[in-house]
Amino acid sequence: MAVKLPRKDMFDLPEGVIYLDGNSLGPLPSGATERTAEVIRDEWGGQLIKAWNTADWMALPKKVGDRIAGLIGAPEGSVATGDTLSIKVYQALAAALKMNPERRVILSDNGNFPSDLYMAQGLIGTIDKGYELRTPAPEDVAEAITEDVAVVMLTQVDYRSGRMHDMVEITRKAHAVGAVMIWDLAHSAGAVPLDLTGSNAEFAVGCSYKYLNGGPGAPAFIYVRPDLATTVQPALAGWLGHEAPFAMDPEYRPAMSTERMRVGTPPIVQLSLLDHALNVWDGVDMTDLRAASVALSECFIKEVEARCPQLTLASPRDAKERGSQVSFAFEHGYAAMQACIDRGVIGDFRAPNIMRFGFTPLYLDEADVIRAAEIIEEVIGKELWRDPKYQTVSKVT
Ligand SMILES: Cc1ncc(COP(=O)(O)O)c(C=O)c1O
Numbered sequence: 001m002a003v004k005l006p007r008k009d010m011f012d013l014p015e016g017v018i019y020l021d022g023n024s025l026g027p028l029p030s031g032a033t034e035r036t037a038e039v040i041r042d043e044w045g046g047q048l049i050k051a052w053n054t055a056d057w058m059a060l061p062k063k064v065g066d067r068i069a070g071l072i073g074a075p076e077g078s079v080a081t082g083d084t085l086s087i088k089v090y091q092a093l094a095a096a097l098k099m100n101p102e103r104r105v106i107l108s109d110n111g112n113f114p115s116d117l118y119m120a121q122g123l124i125g126t127i128d129k130g131y132e133l134r135t136p137a138p139e140d141v142a143e144a145i146t147e148d149v150a151v152v153m154l155t156q157v158d159y160r161s162g163r164m165h166d167m168v169e170i171t172r173k174a175h176a177v178g179a180v181m182i183w184d185l186a187h188s189a190g191a192v193p194l195d196l197t198g199s200n201a202e203f204a205v206g207c208s209y210k211y212l213n214g215g216p217g218a219p220a221f222i223y224v225r226p227d228l229a230t231t232v233q234p235a236l237a238g239w240l241g242h243e244a245p246f247a248m249d250p251e252y253r254p255a256m257s258t259e260r261m262r263v264g265t266p267p268i269v270q271l272s273l274l275d276h277a278l279n280v281w282d283g284v285d286m287t288d289l290r291a292a293s294v295a296l297s298e299c300f301i302k303e304v305e306a307r308c309p310q311l312t313l314a315s316p317r318d319a320k321e322r323g324s325q326v327s328f329a330f331e332h333g334y335a336a337m338q339a340c341i342d343r344g345v346i347g348d349f350r351a352p353n354i355m356r357f358g359f360t361p362l363y364l365d366e367a368d369v370i371r372a373a374e375i376i377e378e379v380i381g382k383e384l385w386r387d388p389k390y391q392t393v394s395k396v397t
């Protein structure tokens with residue numbers, strides 16, 4: 001049975017904070033501290049190296065991958081976890097290029113997260129076979145899927161604007177010209193309903209520290225379409241992707257499953273925390289979540305636009321074209337965001353002028369959104385952002 005949203009009691013949020021940054025780093029799920037302490041004390045401390053077997057640590061990446069699969073419309077056994085998202089982007093891209101050896105074009109868009117583009121640039125430099133990375137504007141991507149494209153690699157929900165690509169339609173276009181499709185779901189997993197199986201995409205990747213609330217540095221995931229799981233060639237051929245890691249075979253023989261996308265030792269403490277964090281999704285219907293996310297975002301846009309004519313909506317106005325975040329452009333966005341944070345409304349800033357707010361119906365309701373809009377109105381209307389203390393830009397924005 002679907003549970004009612006929000007589930008605020010399932011998170012340990014600080015008093016007096018309206019958290020609109022779960023799209024960058026999800027908050028601490030209740031009980032996660034205790035679960036993590038238990039893993040450290042009882043499993044690592046008490047069982048030492050035996051815990052790989054006695055606590056079944058080695059099975060944890062797959063267990064967590066199966067739970068994530070359930071949230072992204074993928075079958076059991078199709079998702080491997082570990083490493084960072086940047087690494088998983090590299091792995092997916094390297095494998096995808098091998099599937100299309102005659103072509104030399106990687107198509108992405110110029111709104112993609114820089115690390116995805118850097119990974120492509122780095123890989124191209126390493127292979128050194130004349131590959132080209134094309135990055136048209138997001139709205140021109142569909143048109144740019146031409147017969148010379150080897151791989152289309154896109155982030156479904158744009159990290160800055162929240163603009164959402166049509167996963168089914170773009171994948172269909174990619175396949176129509178014989179290109180391989182990779183989706184980065186960093187800003188989608190746990191934010192919008194997904195049907196990876198239905199999309200027919202070959203690969204998807206994502207992180208678990210945003211809407212999945214796995215904590216800073218939580219492991220990433222990679223989906224491989226099941227029919228490719230035993231043929232895809234992992235470029236990062238680590239020992240834990242080997243069919244029999246403890247055979248200590250000097251020859252690499254990939255596992256006959258998606259587990260071949262594993263590389264090295266899994267981060268057990270962080271995976272255990274993520275496994276615990278995923279409990280909040282039990283019984284959540286993603287259609288209900290989406291409906292609540294749209295309602296919160298629409299309410300926020302309406303309230304902020306009515307109160308702050310100085311801000312310009314930088315996200316699509318049509319909810320169908322947006323993920324679960326809303327961005328506003330404002331020349332003094334950095335300072336204004338610091339002033340909001342000081343008053344308990346936590347969003348973030350993305351250069352050059354974007355104030356970014358994430359909507360996570362697991363722990364937000366309409367009253368939070370209206371209160372946040374009131375505080376933003378105060379900051380903008382009274383020009384509180386002019387205070388000199390908000391002008392120094394921190395290392396992490
Ligand atoms: C779309 C997207 N891709 C890649 C990354 C990089 O992820 P990581 O730092 O985990 O490698 C991020 C976030 O930082 C992201 O939002």
Ligand SMILES: Nc1c(O)cccc1C(=O)C[C@H](N)C(=O)O
Pocket residue numbers: 023024025113159186396
């Ligand atoms: N991964 C991050 C980090 O290590 C520090 C600060 C922010 C992040 C983020 O995830 C940024 C995020 N991908 C974004 O959309 O901007």
